[in-house]
Amino acid sequence: MLLVEDVYAGYGLSEVLLGTSLAVKPGTVVALIGANGAGKTTTMRAISGLIRPARGRVLLDGEPVGGLPASRIARLGLAHAPEGRKVFGTLCVEDNLLLGAYGRLPRFFGFRGRAAADLERVYGLFPRLRERRRQLAGTLSGGEQQMLAIGRALMARPKVMLLDEPSMGLAPVIVQEVFRTIRQLKAEGMTMLLVEQFAKTALEVADYAYVMERGRIAIEGTPAELRRDERLLAAYLG
Amino acid sequence: MPASIVAQMAISGALMGLVYALIAYGFQLTYATSKSINFGQGELVMVSAFFSLTLLDLGLSYWLVLPAGLLFGAALGLVVERAGVRLALEQKSEGWILLTIILGLFFFSAAENIWGRDDRPFPTPIPSDSIHVLGVDVTPLELSVAVGVLAVMGLIELLKRRTLLGKAFEAVSVDRDAGELMGISAKRTVMLSYALSGAVAALAGILVSPITTVGPTMASALVLKAFSVAVVAGLDSGFGVVLVGMFLGALETLASFYVGSGWREAPGLVLLILALAVRPTGVFGKAAIRKV
Ligand SMILES: Nc1ncnc2c1ncn2[C@@H]1O[C@H](COP(=O)(O)OP(=O)(O)OP(=O)(O)O)[C@@H](O)[C@H]1O
Ligand SMILES: [Mg+2]
Numbered sequence: 001m002l003l004v005e006d007v008y009a010g011y012g013l014s015e016v017l018l019g020t021s022l023a024v025k026p027g028t029v030v031a032l033i034g035a036n037g038a039g040k041t042t043t044m045r046a047i048s049g050l051i052r053p054a055r056g057r058v059l060l061d062g063e064p065v066g067g068l069p070a071s072r073i074a075r076l077g078l079a080h081a082p083e084g085r086k087v088f089g090t091l092c093v094e095d096n097l098l099l100g101a102y103g104r105l106p107r108f109f110g111f112r113g114r115a116a117a118d119l120e121r122v123y124g125l126f127p128r129l130r131e132r133r134r135q136l137a138g139t140l141s142g143g144e145q146q147m148l149a150i151g152r153a154l155m156a157r158p159k160v161m162l163l164d165e166p167s168m169g170l171a172p173v174i175v176q177e178v179f180r181t182i183r184q185l186k187a188e189g190m191t192m193l194l195v196e197q198f199a200k201t202a203l204e205v206a207d208y209a210y211v212m213e214r215g216r217i218a219i220e221g222t223p224a225e226l227r228r229d230e231r232l233l234a235a236y237l238g
Numbered sequence: 239m240p241a242s243i244v245a246q247m248a249i250s251g252a253l254m255g256l257v258y259a260l261i262a263y264g265f266q267l268t269y270a271t272s273k274s275i276n277f278g279q280g281e282l283v284m285v286s287a288f289f290s291l292t293l294l295d296l297g298l299s300y301w302l303v304l305p306a307g308l309l310f311g312a313a314l315g316l317v318v319e320r321a322g323v324r325l326a327l328e329q330k331s332e333g334w335i336l337l338t339i340i341l342g343l344f345f346f347s348a349a350e351n352i353w354g355r356d357d358r359p360f361p362t363p364i365p366s367d368s369i370h371v372l373g374v375d376v377t378p379l380e381l382s383v384a385v386g387v388l389a390v391m392g393l394i395e396l397l398k399r400r401t402l403l404g405k406a407f408e409a410v411s412v413d414r415d416a417g418e419l420m421g422i423s424a425k426r427t428v429m430l431s432y433a434l435s436g437a438v439a440a441l442a443g444i445l446v447s448p449i450t451t452v453g454p455t456m457a458s459a460l461v462l463k464a465f466s467v468a469v470v471a472g473l474d475s476g477f478g479v480v481l482v483g484m485f486l487g488a489l490e491t492l493a494s495f496y497v498g499s500g501w502r503e504a505p506g507l508v509l510l511i512l513a514l515a516v517r518p519t520g521v522f523g524k525a526a527i528r529k530v
Binding site: 048049050069070071072074075079080082086087088089090091095098099100102103105106107108109111152156 | 401402403405406408409412413415416417418419420421422423424425
């Protein structure tokens with residue numbers, strides 16, 4: 001369970017989030033949509049600790065995590081696949097995946113063995129990654145890097161996953177593949193907060209959705225409810 | 239002048255050059271994790287050498303003093319990180335440049351107060367009578383420098399590539415935020431890099447002191463050349479600093495012999511200026527040193 005309560009955050013003097021609140025219940029997929037620059041990525045960064053909320057609370061399974069370093073929050077069970085993927089380009093695919101599980105692996109020896117089951121699971125989900133396990137992540141295609149970013153987040157066995165625009169810049173067939181994976185993870189009971197440009201597709205997998213405008217949640221509801229909203233239809237769902 | 243003597247001098251110089259390489263490697267370690275370097279690194283070399291000398295004077299065996307000196311250097315590295323670097327980095331300022339220089343000055347005057355201004359010999363059980371290896375005469379002392387430098391750099395590189403901690407070190411170097419998202423504490427990684435860098439500086443001091451003696455002024459001479467090596471080789475290639483360090487060491491010895499001992503510092507300076515003019519990212523490097 002992830003709760004964001006009245007969070008204010010920004011970058012230096014520029015305030016971006018102006019009282020954002022949202023909730024992600026266990027086992028559900030929640031979509032966060034909105035125009036460019038609305039503050040979706042900033043919301044995710046404030047949740048995962050990459051920026052510190054100036055006000056408000058972030059609760060992970062009831063525990064306040066606002067203000068903790070991102071590495072602490074990650075170890076408490078929050079995995080964030082960031083905008084732009086941010087894979088470690090100079091490390092190979094498998095090393096990237098192993099680092100996803102950093103918090104619960106031994107630091108020096110035997111980490112590969114300890115992570116074997118999780119690696120199998122990710123390679124099962126993304127057979128392409130298994131083929132390229134020794135390849136440097138920086139040389140992967142965009143779609144493969146996105147799979148790696150999702151796989152790396154899964155390696156942590158997170159309680160909650162944040163996916164920031166997993167379809168950004170990908171060819172339509174790859175976008176379909178990414179969404180197939182998201183549906184599969186949902187079927188397995190994963191709790192997810194999903195930011196997407198493809199609002200329509202996002203609403204198809206989501207159980208609940210929030211629409212952001214200028215740092216605040218403007219509209220929220222189930223996908224069925226949002227589809228009935230004329231204004232929204234015009235603005236985002238084309 | 240027989241060619242063999244030239245080769246002889248070049249090799250002795252190259253072995254000494256490995257000390258510059260080791261200090262330059264210390265710059266690379268902290269630059270990787272934090273894009274900062276300790277401008278007082280030479281003072282860490284010197285203070286650690288004095289500290290080790292004091293332990294030797296107290297009658298401890300060299301083989302105990304060696305690890306103790308490395309630990310002491312690591313602790314000093316942590317002090318530099320805490321006092322000189324951390325706050326500046328948190329505020330995204332370049333204040334670490336001035337702060338590490340000031341810390342270096344502080345260590346320098348502390349060393350003068352504690353140990354005096356004189357150069358002192360550094361006893362070692364490693365013999366300094368030359369032996370004949372592969373056609374040249376070298377002293378076991380010189381060889382110990384080479385073995386020590388290459389073994390420690392090799393060990394650190396091996397740990398970086400083979401252990402999860404090493405991969406985490408690389409991850410934070412590539413993308414600090416993404417590393418944090420994996421659960422890797424960037425703060426602790428930076429601390430680790432400063433501790434390693436301090437230990438490496440101490441090793442340089444312990445290895446070079448039996449050859450050069452220990453004194454407060456050893457710091458500036460060593461660190462200037464290490465700095466040239468780091469600039470010429472770039473801040474991200476361990477292999478590069480070894481090659482450039484040996485090259486500079488050899489060049490220096492030959493220059494001081496042929497041109498005069500006053501010209502010993504010239505090759506380093508020329509190399510530095512050339513490198514900055516021609517290729518600011520270093521011959522082997524990708525990252526540029528800003529504000530040199
Ligand atoms: N690092 C930063 N420093 C300063 N301002 C920033 C930074 N990152 C984002 N902003 C600003 O914050 C606002 C919200 O940006 P954010 O990235 O959260 O939007 P977004 O909803 O994710 O947009 P997009 O759909 O384009 O990804 C924008 O006005 C942006 O210019
Ligand atoms: Mg965004």
